[in-house]
Amino acid sequence: MSLRHALLGLLAEHPASGYDLLKQFEGSLAFVWPATQSQLYTELGRLADGGLIEVSAHGARGRKEYALTADGRAELERWLRDTVPDRTIRDERVLRTFFLWAVDPAVARDYFEAEAAVTQRYLDRLHDIADTVEFRDTGPDRFRRIALEDGLRRSAAYVAWAQWATEHVTTPPPPPAKRPTARQA
């Protein structure tokens, strides 16, 4: 039920329409919690039914601006204070890695190489955002910058891994026993 709380979190900053919120999901939120238009409008309806948000203004073209209610604000804080995040990882990229023994080593190598390249481009985009966007040192911006930092660090780690795997996978199995794993520097 994270989408619910994501919407409450966004509306906590200032009132917004479904369309406004959608733009945020297409922007920064897309990096951490993708959601579709259809999902958004459905969930906004549910939140309004539940009294966590309310229509605060009507605009042109049927625009409805929603604002957080006191109940909504309380629910957002409860979520942030009293619940632990779902730490489930579901990553198809790594799942594939499990099964790459079933194809030619060259295919596996190409896979890792492509992962490194694609993710490097993604990382470049993140760096571009970090360098271009003016993040204030207070309020929402501060935490957006912290979230971005995670993207930068984990993407960089993934790129380094994919590069390591690219080389490692074509190296013939060495005759001697296990060498110790490189721990993070």
Place this chain on the structure above:
Amino acid sequence: MSLRHALLGLLAEHPASGYDLLKQFEGSLAFVWPATQSQLYTELGRLADGGLIEVSAHGARGRKEYALTADGRAELERWLRDTVPDRTIRDERVLRTFFLWAVDPAVARDYFEAEAAVTQRYLDRLHDIADTVEFRDTGPDRFRRIALEDGLRRSAAYVAWAQWATEHVTTPPPPPAKRPTARQA
């Protein structure tokens, strides 16, 4: 549709029953692609209907051992060779970070601290697996070890980030302008 291919991938190694496969999903696969018992049996039924797998043996207690068919093997290879992985990221831990401005800085600090601690324990478990399990340098083991390496690296990056955030978030906003972001060493 990754579960489908995960099952094909596991059966490519050797025939197995739903129960056997479930144990794998409770073990190593849980780190990258969680799946429930109910999902497994349903999907095995569909794969059998589609002729990608077939019952290769019957055992005690109604045990049905499935094996990959030629079609199944072809589908696995098609997936590995001709499709790109879904790189969608959906991470509630980072989503929360976006909204932590809405609570007391102390709550945010505690959150990052807990994330660092919990993930450090997770990382310890992964290190334990890396040090304990005998990974062969060929076949499936080689790729399982590569997959594990990703877990080690990205978890370590996350722990470092959470520690950085813990300190960063209680530091008062500095008066001068932006300092450059530390890029990965």
Place this chain on the structure above:
DNA sequence: GGAGGCATGTAAATGGTTACATGATTGG
């Protein structure tokens, strides 16, 4: 003989994606 693990299956509910459907406003 009973506990625990082996073993399979189905139903209902929830969350998410894709596709369809419609219409108003604004700027060139």
Place this chain on the structure above:
DNA sequence: CCAATCATGTAACCATTTACATGCCTCC
């Protein structure tokens, strides 16, 4: 006036989770 964008909504489908349901076999 036309294209792009603003703006909302619904239906069908698919994937995932939770819960229910059942029974066999082995070891102690």
